[in-house]
Each structure stands twice: as structure tokens, then as C-alpha cells.
Amino acid sequence: MTATLIDGKAFAASLREQVGELAGAFEARAGRKAGLAVVLVGEDPASQVYVASKAKQTVACGMASFEHRLPQDTSQDALIALVDRLNADPAVDGILVQLPLPGHLDEQAVVARISPDKDVDGLTPTSTGRLALGLPGLVPCTPLGSLMLLKDQLGSLSGLDAVVIGRSILVGKPMAQLLLAENCTVTIAHSRTKDLPDVVRRADIVVAAVGRPEMVKASWLKPGATVIDVGINRLPPEPGAEKGKLVGDVDFAEARAVAGAITPVPGGVGPMTIAVLLRNSLVAAYRNEG
Ligand code: GUN
Secondary structure (H helix, E strand, C coil), rough: CCEEEEEHHHHHHHHHHHHHHHHHHHHHHHHCCCEEEEEEEECCCHHHHHHHHHHHHHHHCCCCEEEEEECCEEEEEEEEHHHCCCCCCCCCCCCECCCCHHEEEEEEHHHHHHHHHHCCCCCCCHHHHHHCCCCCCCCCCCHHHHHHHHHHHCCCCCEEEEECCCCCCHHHHHHHHHHHHHCCCEEEEECCCCCHHHHHCCCCCCEEEECCCCCCCHHCCCCEEEECCCCEEEECCCCHHHCCCCEEEECCHHHHCCCCCECCCCCCHHHHHHHHHEEEEEEEHHHHCC
16 A cells, blocks of 8 residues: 655645635734734744744735744843733734743743733643633644644544654644544553554554654554654755755655555645644634734
């Protein structure tokens, strides 16, 4: 069997197109553009690339982008003061503080300071609690994008066995909540899980979000399983090459012979994250405008 490739790039492009149309309608109604503020502290190269891409796609969708780049040695008080200003700014509908923050900053306290009405990352205690309670709210972008791909591929997920590998606040935990809400039987596996290959082999749906290159092998998969690979890992460069190859958490070359459907890396989940961020920003704008 050769797995169907799940084209996150095309899905994200059509989602951005829908967001663009709704952003135009919002501007006509509110007399201003929906606005997304992104805060980046420090010089982390990967974060710089993500933030630049977020800003570019925000503007391309007809929304206003407010970028705040702060130096590495920014104090906790200064960062909290910026979040407070953005919370109070009526031109800002969504606030995203790019993670990870430099080690001297208290990430949890900063995120918790974001107004839940502007929490387009879905990471505040209020958003997390609403998701766990099954109440409407803003949902983290990568898991929501992954769920959209799964539902597009499989239709109803009800009754399916899902294994989420990874228990992060950004992906693993909210992904498990979303799958549970779709009536999956959900297992969260992690670095201390015993017999991980056996656990994964039970799954109709595998979501890999561990950040370990090509860790999930074809022999771990139930034939026909749907595989969502959230990992983006850069391998060391081959001799003579400037940059290493980007690979996921799944050994794609061998897994595609066993899986029923699989997301490639790049071009799978990655493009969905920003598209969902733009969608969440517009949802927040409509809600905040009343
Ligand atoms: N760093 C990597 N992914 C994300 C994300 O989705 N949101 C935030 N805030 N930081 C990230």
C-alpha cells in the first residue's frame, strides 16, 4: 500500500482564502482591519523566521499586523507592560507571544496575562480550561489545524483509537482534548511510556509531536493508520550541503508504505498553523466587535 499524501499546503491556502474574504467583510462592517500583534523576545533564528512569516501572511489576508521585537534581556515587567498595552488596544484583536521565551522570563505568567478574548494561541488558563470543559473558546493553532486535516481525510472520527505522542502544552495536551471531543479513544504517550511501538500499533490515528527526527517507524504503525506528523526537525547537513534536510517525527520514507494517509514534512501540518492563527484572529475580531 502507498499512503495518500495529506496536502496541508493546499488545505492551508484554501483556509487563508476564506479568512481573506471574511477579513474584507469584517473591515467593511467595523470600519477597521482585524489586527494581530506578535511579540518576539530575543534572537532565536527559527522564531524570527516564524514571526516574519506570520506578519507577511497576516497582511496578505487583509488584516493589520503589529510586530513587537524586544531585546533578549527584556525584563519580565517590561514584557508584562507590553501585554497589558496590547490587551487595552482596540486595534488589536489577537495577541501571540512567540515561544520559547528566553530562560530568565516566566513564560506561564506572561501567557496568563494575555486577555482570554485576544488569546489567539489558545494557551491561557482560561482557554485551556474552556477546551477541557468542552466550552467554546480559542483553540491552539497546530492541534486545530491537525484536526481539520484529520476530519477532511476521515470524515467522522467517532470511536477511532488515537495515540498522541507528546504531552506539550502547545500540541500534545490540546490535541488529545480535541480528539476526545470527537469521540476518539485517546492515549497520550510520552518519553516514559512503556512499549511505545506496541501502544502506537493500536492506533487508527497517530499524531506525532515529540521533536525527535524520524522516531516513529513503519513497524510501529497499524496498516492503514492515518498519520499526522507535527515534527519539524533539521538534520545535520550532508557533506558539501549548506543546510540539513527537514524531516518530521515519523520516518516518512518507510511509513508511507504502511499508513493509509500521512502528512509530509514540509507541506503537511506546518502551513496549517499560521492559517489557523489567522482564522483565530478573525474569530476573535468578530467576537470582540460584538
Ligand atoms: N512556537 C512554536 N510554535 C508556536 C505557537 O504555535 N505559538 C507560540 N506562541 N509560539 C510557538
